[in-house]
Amino acid sequence: MTSTASPAPKRPYPALGAAGTVAGREIARLQGGYLRDESAAVAALARLRRGVGKGAGTVPDLWGVVDTADLYAPGGRDEAGTVRAEEAVHTALTLWATHQQSRPLPMHRAGGHELGAAVRELMAQRSNDEALRKRFVRVGTAGGMPVLATRLREIVLLLRQEDIALDYALLAHQLDAWSRADGADAVRSAWGRSFHAYRPRAGQVPADDSFQAIDAGADAGVPDLKDVL
Template identity: 35%
Template sequence: MITPTTGRSDTALLKRHIQAKLQPLLRGVAEQSPSARATTAHLRNAVGKPAGSDPAVWEATLGDLPEPLVGKTDEPSAGETAMHVIMALFAIHQQGKTEAMHQPNQGLGTAVQRLVLDSGQDFEKNPFIRRFDALTTSDSQAELAWHLRSLITQLRGAGIGLDYVRLAGQFYEFALPWRRDPIRLQWGRELYAYRPKKESAGDKESETGTTNPPEA
């Protein structure tokens, strides 16, 4: 695996590129285009394969890739790997959906918070939290990709979207050990942002004024 070498400018370059690659697929989803369905099907079939190993997805993952992101050795670059993994995960998320599962500004932590809240289970002991915790402790892109696949399948089932442009940038930078903690911090902030507090019966009585007055 080739790691990013030129800092955050390459992250921005990758994010702009994946945005450009997602747009025609999103239009195709909205129009129920056979071409978009075929492309997403090929991408789903490429999940778990090394970047560049499946000619059926070269256009979607390697086509027009900016020069700083292109690998120079026999191994896929971090940019090539990020494009391959994130486009394939998007295709998994989009499977069977007519609405766009790419949701700008909905980070991974926010999406998981919605998943947990919609489940109706206790937040602190929720199995989705345990899965997310396992994802955040990944120490490589390969491990992160494995956990993401499972989690995104859950998000698809719940109809919850995700910002794939943001995720692409985070996945790309995850190749750098010193960027992992800042990324984990962002996910944690999103997950534990304000969420509605469960009301107890006592709280409701206090709000409606139905509690019995004290005896004289």
């Protein structure tokens, strides 16, 4: 009997770049060790969590925790591009380490939720918490990487409470794009699309019609994400 594989999730980018590839590989390695309660991986996550919101390379204790050599491959990016990729990988890994803390399930899932869809799922579990939507809007309006990382951490802490995972390889790829000229607009658009495209799973129906209200931009006090993102 022949089985047909499910189609891969649609992505706003055709493939991951160096930042997403390195982040996905290193997180998968550490995540496996952490879930097996290996002392080296547990210690690495504790060290990574202390780097949230801080620049890549500015915390000496993190030097050598992850292998980022591929970002410096000869013939690759220029220096500015390498710095962007390094910051993206650092931010993604430190956020994931925060997300994974004390959780028995993997909080990075390749091909899993993009940021907007994860926020929408969390809203479904919390009766469409308007305060959460405002936090998401604040993420979309962040300026530089330090502010963006801080606001993403606020979302990640909430996702952790409900064991809602993210695709952190994709997030690293998008954080790399965010720092390029005009890249932030493309990432905001992708996050906004994934937010609006999400629908609750079977048996996870919201208690009211506020999903429809969000899509219609019914709350005049907060900009609709279609406008902000």
